[in-house]
Amino acid sequence: MRFAVLPLVAFALPVAVGARAAPLDEAGTKALMKELDDRQRNSGDYKAMVFLERKEKDKNDLVYELVVYRRDADDKLMMLFLKPKAEAGRGYLRIDRNLFMYDPTTGKWDRRTERERIGGTDSRRQDYDESRLAEDYVAKYVGEEDLGRFKVHHVRLDAKSEADVAFPIMHVWVDQATGNMLKSQEHAQSGKLMRTSFYPKWERMFSPSKGADVYFPREIRIFDEVEKGNKSTIVIEQVALSTLPANIFTKAWLEARSR
Amino acid sequence: MDTLRLIGAMAWRNLWNAKGKNTLVGLLMLFGTFLVVTGTSILDSIDRAMTRSITQSVAGHLQVHSKEGRDDLALFGSGFMGADDLGLMPDFSRVKQVLLGVPGVRAVIPMGTDFFDIYTATEMDHAIERLRKALEAGDTARVDLVATRIRAMADLLRAEFGRRKQILRNHEEIDQHLAVIDRVRGDGFWNALRGPPSADDGTAGIEFLDTQLAPLVDENEGYYLQALGTNVQEFSRTFEQFELASGTMIPEGQHGVLLNQKFYDDYLRNPVARAMDQLRDDVVEKGKRIDEDPLLRAKVGRMSRQYRRITFQLDVAQSERLAAELRDFMPGATGSIDDLVQRFLQVDDSNLLPRHRFFFAEVAPLIRMYLFPVGDLITLRAYTRAGTIKSANVKVWGTFRFKGLEKSALAGGHSLMDMMTFRGLYGLMTEDKRKELAGIKEAAGLKDVDRDQAEDALFGEGAEVERKVEPKAGFDEFRGVDLAASGRSDGNGTFDPALVDKGLAMHAAVLLDDIGRIPEARAAIEQASEAAGLGLKVVDWEQASGIVGQLVVLVRGVLYVAIGIIFLVALVIINNTMVMATLERTMEIGTMRAPGAMSGLVRRLFLLETLLLGLLAGTLGAALGFAFVTHLGTAGIPAPTDEMIFLFSGPRLFPDVGADNVIAGLVAIVVVSLLATLYPAAIATRIEPVVAMSPRE
Numbered sequence: 001m002r003f004a005v006l007p008l009v010a011f012a013l014p015v016a017v018g019a020r021a022a023p024l025d026e027a028g029t030k031a032l033m034k035e036l037d038d039r040q041r042n043s044g045d046y047k048a049m050v051f052l053e054r055k056e057k058d059k060n061d062l063v064y065e066l067v068v069y070r071r072d073a074d075d076k077l078m079m080l081f082l083k084p085k086a087e088a089g090r091g092y093l094r095i096d097r098n099l100f101m102y103d104p105t106t107g108k109w110d111r112r113t114e115r116e117r118i119g120g121t122d123s124r125r126q127d128y129d130e131s132r133l134a135e136d137y138v139a140k141y142v143g144e145e146d147l148g149r150f151k152v153h154h155v156r157l158d159a160k161s162e163a164d165v166a167f168p169i170m171h172v173w174v175d176q177a178t179g180n181m182l183k184s185q186e187h188a189q190s191g192k193l194m195r196t197s198f199y200p201k202w203e204r205m206f207s208p209s210k211g212a213d214v215y216f217p218r219e220i221r222i223f224d225e226v227e228k229g230n231k232s233t234i235v236i237e238q239v240a241l242s243t244l245p246a247n248i249f250t251k252a253w254l255e256a257r258s259r
Numbered sequence: 260m261d262t263l264r265l266i267g268a269m270a271w272r273n274l275w276n277a278k279g280k281n282t283l284v285g286l287l288m289l290f291g292t293f294l295v296v297t298g299t300s301i302l303d304s305i306d307r308a309m310t311r312s313i314t315q316s317v318a319g320h321l322q323v324h325s326k327e328g329r330d331d332l333a334l335f336g337s338g339f340m341g342a343d344d345l346g347l348m349p350d351f352s353r354v355k356q357v358l359l360g361v362p363g364v365r366a367v368i369p370m371g372t373d374f375f376d377i378y379t380a381t382e383m384d385h386a387i388e389r390l391r392k393a394l395e396a397g398d399t400a401r402v403d404l405v406a407t408r409i410r411a412m413a414d415l416l417r418a419e420f421g422r423r424k425q426i427l428r429n430h431e432e433i434d435q436h437l438a439v440i441d442r443v444r445g446d447g448f449w450n451a452l453r454g455p456p457s458a459d460d461g462t463a464g465i466e467f468l469d470t471q472l473a474p475l476v477d478e479n480e481g482y483y484l485q486a487l488g489t490n491v492q493e494f495s496r497t498f499e500q501f502e503l504a505s506g507t508m509i510p511e512g513q514h515g516v517l518l519n520q521k522f523y524d525d526y527l528r529n530p531v532a533r534a535m536d537q538l539r540d541d542v543v544e545k546g547k548r549i550d551e552d553p554l555l556r557a558k559v560g561r562m563s564r565q566y567r568r569i570t571f572q573l574d575v576a577q578s579e580r581l582a583a584e585l586r587d588f589m590p591g592a593t594g595s596i597d598d599l600v601q602r603f604l605q606v607d608d609s610n611l612l613p614r615h616r617f618f619f620a621e622v623a624p625l626i627r628m629y630l631f632p633v634g635d636l637i638t639l640r641a642y643t644r645a646g647t648i649k650s651a652n653v654k655v656w657g658t659f660r661f662k663g664l665e666k667s668a669l670a671g672g673h674s675l676m677d678m679m680t681f682r683g684l685y686g687l688m689t690e691d692k693r694k695e696l697a698g699i700k701e702a703a704g705l706k707d708v709d710r711d712q713a714e715d716a717l718f719g720e721g722a723e724v725e726r727k728v729e730p731k732a733g734f735d736e737f738r739g740v741d742l743a744a745s746g747r748s749d750g751n752g753t754f755d756p757a758l759v760d761k762g763l764a765m766h767a768a769v770l771l772d773d774i775g776r777i778p779e780a781r782a783a784i785e786q787a788s789e790a791a792g793l794g795l796k797v798v799d800w801e802q803a804s805g806i807v808g809q810l811v812v813l814v815r816g817v818l819y820v821a822i823g824i825i826f827l828v829a830l831v832i833i834n835n836t837m838v839m840a841t842l843e844r845t846m847e848i849g850t851m852r853a854p855g856a857m858s859g860l861v862r863r864l865f866l867l868e869t870l871l872l873g874l875l876a877g878t879l880g881a882a883l884g885f886a887f888v889t890h891l892g893t894a895g896i897p898a899p900t901d902e903m904i905f906l907f908s909g910p911r912l913f914p915d916v917g918a919d920n921v922i923a924g925l926v927a928i929v930v931v932s933l934l935a936t937l938y939p940a941a942i943a944t945r946i947e948p949v950v951a952m953s954p955r956e
Contacts, residue, residue, distance in 0.1 A: 047733070047736070053705065054646070059645055059646065060688045060696075061696065062646060062696075080736075082742070084699060085695065088741065088743075089742040095469075104742070105650050105651065106652050108638050120642075120648065148719045148722060149720060149722060175724060196710075202726075204726075205730050206729075221717065223713065228710070239728075240731055240734055242733050250466070251391065258743050
């Protein structure tokens with residue numbers, strides 16, 4: 001299905017890059033969001049080793065190592081925890097709008113919502129998945145701002161009524177020079193700020209299946225704005241874009257890993 | 260002696276002469292005494308019942324927990340949501356050893372309290388999971404069986420969404436759902452599912468059921484279990500109120516839970532069966548009427564909307580048979596099994612009882628009456644203090660109750676879990692785990708960034724946000740990783756029973772040989788804990804019972820305040836009456852003083868009059884109180900609320916009256932009366948003889 005967007009990407013990229021000069025009109029803002037999505041999407045498969053850490057006041061730090069598999073063309077995602085030993089084999093499987101969690105100690109699958117805190121951290125499924133901002137949200141340009149030494153576009157995003165997302169309102173800050181999202185703030189429906197995320201390092205890798213670079217954030221720093229002092233960090237340590245086994249996005253495959 | 264006899268005779272004569280006023284004062288004294296005898300007897304009985312309820316169900320006589328905990332122990336709830344932070348006793352065996360060395364300590368039982376999710380899935384999810392396993396195992400007979408079931412449920416869903424389409428505006432979405440349902444109802448879908456695997460992953464059919472059909476069923480609800488992790492066997496032997504209600508005791512060295520029968524009936528029973536019984540109780544036992552009570556009507560509405568809790572459990576043959584029976588039972592009723600059951604559940608005052616009988620005779624045998632039966636393996640899930648999820652499959656060995664407290668929701672709050680399972684679900688951070696996490700963290704080499712400085716630290720001078728990396732051939736994510744290390748909990752594992760005492764406990768119950776020696780034992784345990792460096796906080800059962808303990812203090816306070824007010828009123832009334840009587844007796848007192856009667860004689864006369872009246876009225880009042888409490892001791896006082904059932908240690912309190920209650924009543928009324936007489940007596944002593952000789956106006 002998503003292969004159909006490839007010609008559009010080729011067209012949209014120069015438009016969007018050209019449109020990065022501020023300020024942006026409605027079409028430019030929409031193109032900017034679409035570019036954010038498209039540059040992170042791979043037409044083939046995607047595999048990443050991820051380090052995930054959560055720090056909370058008065059609690060032991062949580063640390064995980066997990067592998068993330070994606071097949072964007074089929075809207076499928078699998079996350080499999082590898083370390084520590086006590087969590088090894090636990091996993092999440094997303095197919096369409098369904099998010100399932102597997103617990104190897106009980107052998108049970110459970111339906112989870114988009115608000116699921118992955119591994120008890122502040123991260124959500126969408127932090128590991130393909131970017132779908134243009135699909136799930138309506139963008140509105142807020143203005144030009146400075147973020148450290150970077151000139152950025154500030155865009156407000158409101159979830160479309162049919163979208164099933166963890167946060168109904170988002171604000172994103174996109175680097176004018178590179179087109180990378182550097183910061184996002186997620187709000188509840190009431191407008192209350194829930195968390196702030198920073199994306200200080202982006203890497204791009206050539207994808208033979210896409211015929212273009214695929215972008216991914218090497219590091220995401222998430223700060224809980226409700227429980228001040230709580231924070232989570234996602235580090236994408238390695239990425240591979242080679243083809244994954246055909247049956248990898250199934251419950252049976254994940255169950256078999258921990259047998 | 261002669262003077263005393265004279266004063267006595269005068270006092271009797273005076274009491275008799277003013278019998279109208281003295282009867283009034285006497286009645287007041289009688290009522291006061293009655294109230295003291297009755298009130299203290301009932302309060303003492305509640306105290307004893309409550310002591311039994313709390314000490315012999317969960318608390319023991321004393322409880323100990325770490326001083327490092329931020330919250331106070333509240334066994335029956337603190338009034339706040341969430342588990343309390345009581346700190347931890349990392350090595351219970353040491354605590355037990357030290358405490359058993361304290362004279363008078365009979366037993367020390369390890370405990371830990373937490374809330375757990377009971378894993379549940381919808382009937383559809385269950386069926387799809389069974390179908391997946393049957394397909395994986397190549398069990399065609401089971402595939403056919405489950406397929407029939409799923410198609411029957413799809414038929415019911417078709418009817419449900421058809422009805423929704425008539426009501427709702429968003430036809431487009433409903434049509435999409437109907438297309439999904441119709442695909443599952445068709446033969447083509449099942450032929451493809453049973454046929455050779457398709458080219459992609461061979462499970463497209465199951466995935467379709469799992470991701471497209473199953474989300475259309477929305478009847479799943481959460482169940483929470485409050486469980487007390489403990490040495491279950493020792494608990495059952497030590498706490499006298501404990502009684503196994505069904506199933507068997509967890510064998511030593513085996514994992515498992517014993518569910519509280521009250522919890523099992525109130526929360527895990529089929530909601531339709533539960534609602535049917537509640538409605539019958541409301542109408543038959545409490546005399547309510549559905550047509551007059553909006554709450555009962557709402558209950559009926561909720562019950563009828565639960566029809567799928569019945570219909571989804573029926574196979575095709577059962578469904579057809581029940582539909583025929585319902586049509587016979589409700590002449591004129593038509594429609595699908597869904598329609599018939601829904602109509603059947605819309606009960607009113609005229610048909611409730613026959614439908615209740617029909618339900619339990621004809622419908623109940625066809626369905627699962629509990630979320631799971633005794634003997635089943637259930638999955639429990641805990642959210643650890645660190646925020647991670649821990650799960651375990653645990654066998655339900657049986658149900659239990661606390662004798663006399665079967666109907667008390669407070670006593671029904673705790674179920675029991677073996678200590679080893681509790682510790683596993685608690686997820687204590689061990690030194691090994693800490694080292695493992697430190698190793699993972701070190702390998703990642705991540706620098707910490709503070710929220711306030713994040714923008715400068717991440718995007719300040721020298722920051723570069725993008726770089727190109729060369730594609731790699733790939734990586735082996737499973738190198739050096741053992742995914743089976745977390746271990747499958749099949750619920751049948753065993754453990755060395757000696758390990759129950761060796762490990763963490765959150766708190767512990769201490770049982771004494773003599774309940775009367777709680778303060779001394781508490782002091783001795785504090786001393787022993789200090790000497791052994793255990794860092795324990797020791798609380799008595801009343802403090803440990805949390806909100807219930809506060810309720811008891813409140814009840815006791817209210818009763819004492821009521822008695823205090825009665826006596827204050829009595830004191831004022833007696834005082835006023837006596838002052839008035841004194842003023843009316845001015846002539847008499849002046850005449851007494853004229854021949855030389857000393858003021859002391861007058862005071863003694865007044866006090867003696869009150870003493871005689873007090874003794875007479877007090878004795879009558881105490882006798883009435885004694886008779887009343889004795890009657891209540893036979894008839895019982897019904898407990899109007901769940902909390903009172905717990906305080907009464909049963910649905911009725913049977914109070915008894917002791918000599919101490921009678922003596923307390925008598926002494927109290929005499930003392931109060933004498934105090935009330937001091938002032939009028941003082942006035943009387945100040946009356947001069949000349950006043951008696953003055954001509955009356």
